[in-house]
Amino acid sequence: xxxxxxxxxxxxxxxxxxxxxxxxxxxxxxxxxxxxxxxxxxxxxxxxxxxxxxxxxxxxxxxxxxxxxxxxxxxxxxxxxxxxxxxxxxxxxxxxxxxxxxxxxxxxxxxxxxxxxxxxxxxxxxxxxxxxxxxxxxxxxxxxxxxxxxxxxxxxxxxxxxxxxxxxxxxxxxxxxxxxxxxxxxxxxxxxxxxxxxxxxxxxxxxxxxxxx
Numbered sequence: 001x002x003x004x005x006x007x008x009x010x011x012x013x014x015x016x017x018x019x020x021x022x023x024x025x026x027x028x029x030x031x032x033x034x035x036x037x038x039x040x041x042x043x044x045x046x047x048x049x050x051x052x053x054x055x056x057x058x059x060x061x062x063x064x065x066x067x068x069x070x071x072x073x074x075x076x077x078x079x080x081x082x083x084x085x086x087x088x089x090x091x092x093x094x095x096x097x098x099x100x101x102x103x104x105x106x107x108x109x110x111x112x113x114x115x116x117x118x119x120x121x122x123x124x125x126x127x128x129x130x131x132x133x134x135x136x137x138x139x140x141x142x143x144x145x146x147x148x149x150x151x152x153x154x155x156x157x158x159x160x161x162x163x164x165x166x167x168x169x170x171x172x173x174x175x176x177x178x179x180x181x182x183x184x185x186x187x188x189x190x191x192x193x194x195x196x197x198x199x200x201x202x203x204x205x206x207x208x209x210x211x212x213x
Contacts, residue, residue, distance in 0.1 A: 009114075009115040010114035010115050010116075010199065011114075011115050011116060012113070012114075012116050012142070012143060012144030014140070014141040014142075014144070016064050016078075016079045016082055016083065017062075017063075017064065018140065018141055019082055019083055019086045019141040020054075020062070020064075020067070020082050021137075021140070022086060022137065022138050022139075022140055022141040023049075023054060023082065023085060023086060024054030024055065024056055025137045025138060026137070026138045027050060027053065027054055027056075029089045029093075029100070029138065030046055030049065030050055030054075030085060030089070031050060032089075032092070032099050032100065033046070033085065033088060033089050033092055034046050034047060034050065036092060036096070036099060037088065037092065040084075040088070041081070042081035042084055042085055045071060045073060045077075045078070045081050046081070046085055048071050049071070052070075055067075064078055064079055064082075086141055090118075090120065090142070093120055093121055094119065094121070097121035100121055100122055100123075101121075101122075101123050102122075102123045103123065103125065104123035104124050104125040104126075105123060105124055105125075105127060105164060106121065106122075106123050106163075106164070107121070107122060107123065107124050107127065107164045107165070107166055108120075108121050108163065108164070108165045108166070109121070109122065109134075109136070109166050109168055110165065110166070110167050110168065111136070111139055111142075111143055111148055111168045111169075111170065112151075112167070112168070112169055112170065113143045113144060113145050113148075113169070113170025113171070114170070114199055114200075115199075116142060116143045116144060116170075118139055118142040118143055120136070120138075120139065127153070127164060127166075128150050128153075128166065129150065129153075130150050130151075130152065130153060131149060131150060131173050131175065131178075132149065132150050133147060133148070133149050133150075133172065133173070134147075134148045134149070134150060134166075134168055135147055135148075136148065136168075143170055144170075145170045145171065147170070147171065147172060148168035148169060148170055148171070149168065149169055149171070149172060149173035150166060150167070150168060151167040151168060151169045152166075152167040153165070153166050153167075154167075169200075177204065177207065180207050180211060181203065181207060184206075184207060184210055189210050190203070190206060190207075190210070194206070
């Protein structure tokens with residue numbers, strides 16, 4: 001019996017500058033990290049980045065070499081610390097989500113793009129509706145994309161506590177495609193497991209074959 005060929009995963013691997021742009025676009029997250037974990041190896045480096053506002057007031061093109069020189073460290077450490085800061089923000093967000101709460105309703109965002117998955121707790125003044133677009137630039141380093149559409153919303157009520165979970169799909173919505181998929185699932189032309197096991201572009205190919213006849 002032939003062995004099933006393992007599908008190559010599509011995983012986003014961000015550059016250091018891409019991660020830095022995520023940090024510079026949302027400096028409040030770095031401030032939260034520094035305030036709550038002040039004794040990390042990168043703490044002095046991060047404090048300096050916050051002081052200069054992540055170069056947001058500088059129109060000059062930023063490189064890791066220039067950044068390292070300005071902050072009196074070497075490029076290797078700067079690269080390592082930038083990625084560590086980014087990852088630790090997500091870890092702190094997961095462990096102490098209350099630190100990231102502001103005015104509005106607390107939500108859990110679950111993002112998916114190919115084989116990339118990411119979650120983040122935050123607050124929103126208005127809960128988006130199904131099929132609406134959500135832009136979250138901070139997630140670009142994880143997902144390789146910053147535009148998502150709302151796939152599903154779940155409201156969980158436990159006593160006086162309410163949890164809102166929003167599932168986001170990377171890219172832009174094609175409503176016709178979603179309706180075509182729902183019909184194919186209802187008719188049994190596509191199995192539910194196929195949707196979980198295959199990438200969206202593979203499902204698109206299946207749908208085109210089905211509706212071509």
